[in-house]
Amino acid sequence: AQTVTQSQPEMSVQEAETVTLSCTYDTSESDYYLFWYKQPPSRQMILVIRQEAYKQQNATENRFSVNFQKAAKSFSLKISDSQLGDAAMYFCAYRRGAQGGSEKLVFGKGTKLTVNP
Amino acid sequence: DADVTQTPRNRITKTGKRIMLECSQTKGHDRMYWYRQDPGLGLRLIYYSFDVKDINKGEISDGYSVSRQAQAKFSLSLESAIPNQTALYFCATSDPGLADYSTDTQYFGPGTRLTVL
Numbered sequence: 001a002q003t004v005t006q007s008q009p010e011m012s013v014q015e016a017e018t019v020t021l022s023c024t025y026d027t028s029e030s031d032y033y034l035f036w037y038k039q040p041p042s043r044q045m046i047l048v049i050r051q052e053a054y055k056q057q058n059a060t061e062n063r064f065s066v067n068f069q070k071a072a073k074s075f076s077l078k079i080s081d082s083q084l085g086d087a088a089m090y091f092c093a094y095r096r097g098a099q100g101g102s103e104k105l106v107f108g109k110g111t112k113l114t115v116n117p
Numbered sequence: 118d119a120d121v122t123q124t125p126r127n128r129i130t131k132t133g134k135r136i137m138l139e140c141s142q143t144k145g146h147d148r149m150y151w152y153r154q155d156p157g158l159g160l161r162l163i164y165y166s167f168d169v170k171d172i173n174k175g176e177i178s179d180g181y182s183v184s185r186q187a188q189a190k191f192s193l194s195l196e197s198a199i200p201n202q203t204a205l206y207f208c209a210t211s212d213p214g215l216a217d218y219s220t221d222t223q224y225f226g227p228g229t230r231l232t233v234l
Binding site: 033037044050104107108110 | 221
C-alpha cells in the first residue's frame with residue numbers, strides 16, 4: 001500500500017523568508033501524481049501545486065515550487081517570500097495513475113506552518 | 118459562488134440520530150468523493166462515485182452510506198451516528214475528461230464539521 005510521510009509536524013518561518021516542507025512517499029508504481037494542498041484556518045482544502053511523476057521538470061506556481069526526487073521518493077514544497085497568508089496546514093498527497101486505484105488520494109498527516117511577522 | 122458547496126457547515130447531533138451531509142457542485146465534474154479528516158490523521162476516503170450509477174466504497178465506509186441523486190449532488194448519510202464519527206467531512210470532485218485529464222485533480226468543498234455527542 002502506498003504511504004505518504006510528512007516528518008515535520010510543525011514549521012515556522014519569518015515573513016519574506018523561504019521555507020521548505022518535506023514529504024516522502026512509498027510506492028511500487030511508476031505512474032502516479034503528487035499534490036500539495038493547503039488548509040488555512042477556514043478549513044478549505046486548497047490545491048497548491050501538482051506534479052506528474054513522468055515529468056522531470058519540477059512544478060512551479062508563483063512563489064511555490066517543488067523539488068521532486070523520483071528515485072528518492074521525495075517531494076518537498078518550497079515557499080519563497082513567505083506571506084502571513086501562507087500560514088496553514090499543508091498536506092502532501094499521492095494518487096496512482098489512471099490504470100486503477102486512481103480514485104484515491106493518499107494524504108500525509110500534515111505540517112502546520114506558522115509565519116512570523 | 119463556490120464551485121463545490123457543502124451543507125450544513127457545522128452540525129451537532131446525538132448518538133443514534135440519522136444525519137445527512139449534502140454536497141453540490143457546479144463544476145460539471147462526473148466524479149465525486151467523500152473524505153473524513155481526523156486530527157493528526159490527514160484525510161481518508163469514505164466513498165466515491167464516478168457517475169450517477171457507479172458508487173464505490175473507500176477505505177473507511179463502515180457506518181456510512183451515500184446517494185448520488187444527480188451528477189451534481191452526492192450525499193453522505195450516517196444512519197445511526199456514534200461519537201467516533203465526530204470529524205471534519207469533505208466532499209471533492211474531479212473529472213479526467215476536462216483540462217485536468219493528466220492528473221484528475223480533486224477539488225474540495227469547504228467541509229462540514231460534525232460533532233456527535
